[in-house]
Amino acid sequence: MRVLGIEGTAWAASAAVFDTETDEVFIESDPYEPESGGIHPREAAEHMGEAVPRVVETALEHARSGGGVDAVAFSRGPGLGPCLRIVGTAARALSGALDVPLVGVNHMVAHLEIGRHQSGFDAPVCLNASGANAHLLGYHNGRYRVLGETMDTGVGNAIDKFTRHVGWSHPGGPKVEARARDGEYIDLPYVVKGMDFSFSGIMSAAKDAYDDGEPVENVCCGLQETVFAMLTEVTERALSLTGTDELVLGGGVGQNARLRAMLREMCEARGASFYAPEPRFLRDNAGMIAVLGAKMCDAGDTLSIPDSAVDPNFRPDEVPVSWRGTQESVARAPSESGTVRGAEATVTTEGDVVRKRRLPKEYRHARLDERLRRERTVAEARLLSEARRVGVPTPLVYDVDLRESMLTLQRVGEGDLARALSPEATRQVGEHLATLHDAGIVHGDPTTRNVRVSKETGEPAVFLVDFGLGFHTGHVEDHAMDLHVFGQSVEGTAETPEPLLDACLAGYLDTGGEAAEDVVERLRTVEGRGRYQ
Numbered sequence: 001m002r003v004l005g006i007e008g009t010a011w012a013a014s015a016a017v018f019d020t021e022t023d024e025v026f027i028e029s030d031p032y033e034p035e036s037g038g039i040h041p042r043e044a045a046e047h048m049g050e051a052v053p054r055v056v057e058t059a060l061e062h063a064r065s066g067g068g069v070d071a072v073a074f075s076r077g078p079g080l081g082p083c084l085r086i087v088g089t090a091a092r093a094l095s096g097a098l099d100v101p102l103v104g105v106n107h108m109v110a111h112l113e114i115g116r117h118q119s120g121f122d123a124p125v126c127l128n129a130s131g132a133n134a135h136l137l138g139y140h141n142g143r144y145r146v147l148g149e150t151m152d153t154g155v156g157n158a159i160d161k162f163t164r165h166v167g168w169s170h171p172g173g174p175k176v177e178a179r180a181r182d183g184e185y186i187d188l189p190y191v192v193k194g195m196d197f198s199f200s201g202i203m204s205a206a207k208d209a210y211d212d213g214e215p216v217e218n219v220c221c222g223l224q225e226t227v228f229a230m231l232t233e234v235t236e237r238a239l240s241l242t243g244t245d246e247l248v249l250g251g252g253v254g255q256n257a258r259l260r261a262m263l264r265e266m267c268e269a270r271g272a273s274f275y276a277p278e279p280r281f282l283r284d285n286a287g288m289i290a291v292l293g294a295k296m297c298d299a300g301d302t303l304s305i306p307d308s309a310v311d312p313n314f315r316p317d318e319v320p321v322s323w324r325g326t327q328e329s330v331a332r333a334p335s336e337s338g339t340v341r342g343a344e345a346t347v348t349t350e351g352d353v354v355r356k357r358r359l360p361k362e363y364r365h366a367r368l369d370e371r372l373r374r375e376r377t378v379a380e381a382r383l384l385s386e387a388r389r390v391g392v393p394t395p396l397v398y399d400v401d402l403r404e405s406m407l408t409l410q411r412v413g414e415g416d417l418a419r420a421l422s423p424e425a426t427r428q429v430g431e432h433l434a435t436l437h438d439a440g441i442v443h444g445d446p447t448t449r450n451v452r453v454s455k456e457t458g459e460p461a462v463f464l465v466d467f468g469l470g471f472h473t474g475h476v477e478d479h480a481m482d483l484h485v486f487g488q489s490v491e492g493t494a495e496t497p498e499p500l501l502d503a504c505l506a507g508y509l510d511t512g513g514e515a516a517e518d519v520v521e522r523l524r525t526v527e528g529r530g531r532y533q
């Protein structure tokens with residue numbers, strides 16, 4: 001089968017032909033390059049109007065030599081409405097004229113499927129690092145689950161905003177990469193919440209540093225080291241949570257050599273396999289649309305013209321994944337023998353005592369690494385004790401060794417919640433989170449791996465562990481984020497998440513009273529936020 005792919009969500013007018021027999025992908029692209037500032041939707045659409053017919057013609061010419069095409073696949077979203085509509089119109093017209101099926105592809109899922117296709121991995125975690133997006137996806141229960149994502153802008157857009165501020169032309173990513181090579185690392189805010197993260201604080205700090213006279217190459221270096229360390233950390237957390245040992249990278253920012261080096265190093269250190277497609281498949285391109293289009297077409301997942309509207313806010317977790325088995329999953333049964341390797345630390349159990357040591361992470365800048373290990377060890381020791389004082393079951397802290405970033409803790413529970421999920425247990429998680437929040441504490445990373453379950457007395461009793469990302473706050477948004485992080489971890493790994501999540505919220509509301517109602521309301525906003533900016 002040969003599939004024609006058409007891409008044009010924002011800047012790349014691109015057409016491709018994928019031949020399923022030879023696995024060859026022919027790509028013809030024509031980028032829109034704004035004269036000044038960022039991507040302007042109207043100008044971008046004008047570019048699509050001119051360039052799409054041209055690149056399509058070139059691709060079709062290529063296909064004709066092989067006998068034509070058997071299907072037309074196009075990017076349905078997410079992206080800029082005016083651009084998407086031009087691509088949609090072109091695709092509909094072509095499928096009609098050539099009398100072949102029409103396939104509507106989610107651009108973000110295409111960014112990850114190309115890596116899965118080329119790597120041959122079964123069930124990887126996927127990091128999409130693109131301009132308008134940044135998220136971690138894993139296939140589970142018939143959908144791609146968002147395990148973590150940006151709480152504000154996409155990673156490329158964040159970098160591009162900084163480069164606009166210093167007067168560089170779009171796109172800024174490659175310029176930051178080049179200048180960072182001559183720079184020295186500077187400290188910038190580092191914000192991760194479980195597997196979610198945010199760029200707004202670091203971007204304002206980077207602009208301020210530049211305005212205050214810090215040499216731009218140093219700001220570029222600090223920016224890359226911080227932003228990519230954040231992405232690598234949350235990726236490692238997703239590997240740890242799901243138990244998988246495969247990672248694929250997608251998206252235009254994936255062209256950055258420093259990001260790829262960090263991810264590769266992190267994977268090597270934990271014995272995971274890493275795959276990054278070559279650059280022509282990382283940046284926006286129609287090749288990835290054609291490749292996923294072929295899989296969808298093969299599964300009979302085609303569109304009638306009336307159902308083929310584009311969707312500028314098309315989320316990857318909305319896509320019914322027709323081309324994969326429903327039993328496949330990114331989640332593996334966690335192993336718990338001897339030394340456990342979390343995302344951050346190595347945990348060794350000796351009788352009733354566990355030693356949690358935050359070993360240096362070679363992938364991140366030594367100064368950043370030292371700062372994070374120290375801050376988190378201190379926060380964890382303090383918050384474990386404070387939580388315990390307000391009545392939340394946590395391990396006793398026996399010893400704190402800051403030089404080694406090591407905590408000696410009481411061993412609690414017989415296993416992780418990930419292996420003992422029940423509505424009774426998640427209800428208790430809800431209750432404990434409400435108690436914590438009422439005391440002005442957030443956990444910061446309440447996943448199913450950071451809750452221990454004991455069944456000594458028959459009924460499950462849960463303990464919260466791993467407060468390294470916790471902090472003091474009375475903000476509704478921070479409290480809602482705790483619930484959101486827990487929800488994402490349950491959805492990404494549980495067989496039937498709904499009753500578990502309902503029980504958690506019921507426990508939260510029963511214990512937390514009126515304040516909890518505000519938090520749950522905010523949770524709905526957090527979940528419904530269209531984060532594509």
Ligand SMILES: C[C@@H](O)[C@H](NC(=O)OP(=O)(O)OC[C@H]1O[C@@H](n2cnc3c(N)ncnc32)[C@H](O)[C@@H]1O)C(=O)O
Nearest residue numbers: 009010130131132133156171173174252253256283284
């Ligand atoms: C929805 C769709 O239109 C959007 N596409 C998109 O953002 O284009 P993409 O090609 O995936 O990524 C472009 C981004 O990738 C960044 N970029 C390109 N080369 C880079 C490099 N060497 N280092 C860092 N960033 C780089 C650019 O600065 C720009 O922000 C998306 O996938 O989010």
Ligand SMILES: Nc1ncnc2c1ncn2[C@@H]1O[C@H](COP(=O)(O)OP(=O)(O)OP(=O)(O)O)[C@@H](O)[C@H]1O
Nearest residue numbers: 240342343344345347395409410411412449465466
């Ligand atoms: N006090 C404890 N008692 C029993 N088991 C524990 C205790 N603390 C941690 N563990 C176990 O060790 C695992 C890793 O611990 P922890 O989550 O603290 O490390 P981490 O590296 O910060 O993990 P991550 O960042 O991936 O959540 C936990 O999933 C849990 O199974």
Ligand SMILES: [Fe+2]
Nearest residue numbers: 130251252284
């Ligand atoms: Fe993209």
